[in-house]
Amino acid sequence: MAYVPVPKDLTKVKTKVMFNLTKRQLIC
Numbered sequence: 001m002a003y004v005p006v007p008k009d010l011t012k013v014k015t016k017v018m019f020n021l022t023k024r025q026l027i028c
Helices: 008-027
Strands: none
Touching: none
């Protein structure tokens, strides 16, 4: 995975989305 510098807000959103996806995977 390539790392691209992004604003902290965007990183926060990305982390939130990733967390939600992981949560969903655990539930499924």
